[in-house]
Amino acid sequence: MTYLIEGETGEWELVIGLEVHAQVVSNAKLFSGAATRFGAEPNSQVSFIDAGFPGMLPVINRVCVEQAVRTGLGLKAKINLTSVFARKNYFYADLPQGYQISQYEQPIVGNGTLTIDLADGTSKVIGIERLHLEQDAGKSMHDQHPTRSYIDLNRSGVALMEIVSKPDLRSPEEAGAYIAKLRSILRYLGTCDGNMQEGSLRCDANVSVRPKGSDELRTRCEIKNVNSIRFVQQAIEYEARRHVEVYESGGTIDQETRLFDSSKGETRSMRSKEHAHDYRYFPDPDLLPLVLDPAMVEEIGRSLPELPDEKKDRFVHEYGLSAYDAGVLVAEQASADFFETVAKGRDSKLAANWVMGDFFGALNATGRTVEDPPVSAADLGALIDLIKDGTLSGRLAKDVFALMLETGKAPAVLVEEKGLRQVTDTSAIEAAIDQVMAANPDKVAEIKGGKDKLMGWFVGQVMKATQGKANPAMVNELLANKMKD
């Protein structure tokens, strides 16, 4: 489904590329031994290297390099066995060295791909241009003192992977799906925790528009540092409409960096031309070119987990799930694992329904996570077993599940304690039917006169009489027979 903006002069297509900054999961920073824990006291995780003290030198953290390679392999990308760190020079108070160590002409990871899943059930392959390693800057706080700014250098020097897509995205939805899938892959790989609120995953969007059917690339604007998928989508939509309006009123778009104001839902220019930066990139003379051992790359390749796309395919084929259900279940590794534990040796569709229905509902209601679930996968499996062997009806099972949430007890225990076993004894059910029929002769007469709609009412009465424990299928069948008498 093509997303187009309806302008006054015709339809416009969007061209979007995303640059995602993903904080590398590592105990230490990219070039120093300082810790990287989120939320620590300001300036408590800063080495002299991170603070840019005289004579301090960077030393590459091999773990961060391995994480970048791991991510590159997860994106089916080319790993460059030789890459070069360069200095990006600019002055800012939270950039202690006066330059950011990044990779410029020779990144560690080259071309790759990422498949996005769209709501209409289709998929689309998006090109990855490159992935490079770089240092994060510190944080400036301008609201702590009337006249001064405070600087927190805890983040200074933390390793980031900048992952740059090709301009292959065509709608806000695709952009959102790209970030969601990238986040999912990073979390599977364990290379970034993907936490957008904490800033572990930040996104810059490059947006331009062109008339439908054209293949030109018009001037793009970069919207910096958007911190949620929803805001990225809003920012893209706003920015694209702005471009269309400018073009249609005869104006031109200047290449510039813009900020998204989430409270107003609009983008605005961030830097004036007087401050246009010339970063004066050059290879960092403190660091030798980064040369990777092919054996190390291969070893990382062998240790890669099953990634969401492969897992989704397997779920469709192995468990007979719909592409949509499989997609939902594999988005997080923990959900996929939970599902597989529940489904093992059981009716997989029933398992999927329970996991995605009542179980996910319970997570939302309790605020718990799959990693710390309110009901264990084993207990949920046992509950499904009780349905399958006829001990519980679907309706009773929901009651038992609610009790499991409440008490944390195993389903079999609850069935015994509360006497919730389904009644499948024909005579007991017939007795209840007879009782209800005897008490409502007028309604029985109406049914016999052809008013079939009342059957449902009778089923309900019988269930009520058995405290919901009667097997509903049996109630239906026996009731129908009785009415024919």
Next chain:
Amino acid sequence: MSDPTTLGIADALRLLADGEISAVELTRAHIERMEAGRALNAFITETPDLALAQAKESDTRRTRGEEGRLDGIPLGIKDLFCTEGVQTSAASAILKGFVPPYESTVTANLKAAGTVMLGKLNLDEFAMGSANVTSHFGPVENPWKRRSDKNAKLVPGGSSGGSAAAVASGLCMGATGTDTGGSIRQPASFCGIVGIKPTYGRCSRFGVVAFASSLDQPGPMARSVEDCALLLGAMAGHDSKDSTSAPMAVPDFTKALGGSVKGLKVGIPTEYRPDGLNAEVAAIWDRGVEWLKEAGAEPVSISLPATRYALPAYYIIAPAECSSNLARYDGVRFGLRVEGATLDDLYRETRAAGFGAEVRRRILIGTYVLSAGYYDAYYNKAQKVRRLIADDFARAFQNVDVILTPTAPSAAFGIGEKSDDPVTMWLNDIFTIPASLAGLPGLSLPAGLNQDGLPLGLQLIGRPFDEETVFRVAAAMEKAADFTAKPDLFAAGGA
């Protein structure tokens, strides 16, 4: 016993071992010299109390038989090396009062060897200069005087001018220097002492205030080849804190001394004898060739054709790196801060007040050559020249074992001379820069005096990490040169 401040390091170590002198006595003698020699302005910071305390500890270690290999030897440290608890200024106003909470690897290595630190030595601001006249703490005076004019104050060379002047006049037994384009070798030549810039990567740069990272290299300065070999052995070594430090074992450089040079091929590059080369410099170079011939070595004429591009390439690469390396002096976290209405004002005011003219000049040049649109024409081209120069040397070293050249195009000149045009000053490094660009070891040793009584040095350039051959040839030349002249101050010392 003779004046302890005239001793060589090897002799002093023997006397210390024999109990003829204590480290405290040796240190005290040097503290007195240091105070007597204050007119030279060689030290920015004197640390006599620290030195005496270290000397006492040294004596204690020696009685316990726990002494390091240079235990009790009093040294001066160029004020570019960070020293824990002692101001490290880089001779700049912008770092005045900066006391590092950490120690450079080289000075830590020297401490571990048991040496005593007398103080921090003057230098050109951020090691940028060839005459030690750009220091915020004032120029250093060369202890040597012209016979023709005893009153004229001469420069000691730079940037390690304080180190060279202090060693030459006996204020310390040896000193650390750093060399980016000649900053150890040229002042060694001007002050009649020995200095070696080791192979790039031989000594750690960790804790050395950076000027141009791909060129900076610490090294020793002392009054003999043997003393330099001893000091370098203690300073050098792989350091995991410096990614450009070479993971190589450090040989005992003193073992190379006294070895025969018979059959060694010594390259004599034709490009180092341009028209108009100072006649006395040319003559002393010829004499050096003769000494080596007499010792059995074979001079071989070689060509290093890219040499003429070395100086311009250096004055692109070094300022480019410096413009980036010095960005951290911004008034935000340490050192000088001049407040401004905005952050940009704070930067402007602080850096304008904190950096001297030569440093500002190089930052501006470096910023320019890295700018968009100029990068390829300057920085990239300079890097290509650098490769050509390295290739020249590699080709030459297929046929020769070591290369002999003059160290500097002249003897020491007067303070205030050559200051009108920066390029005139930069030409001082014309013979030392090529080895810097190629990362090769280069040693300067005194070969004689010019007619006006000033020392002239010769430079030996070796293969990468072959300091041993350089030392071996240097020792042979030192013996032949028999350079015994002393500057006036040194000769008068200890009286």
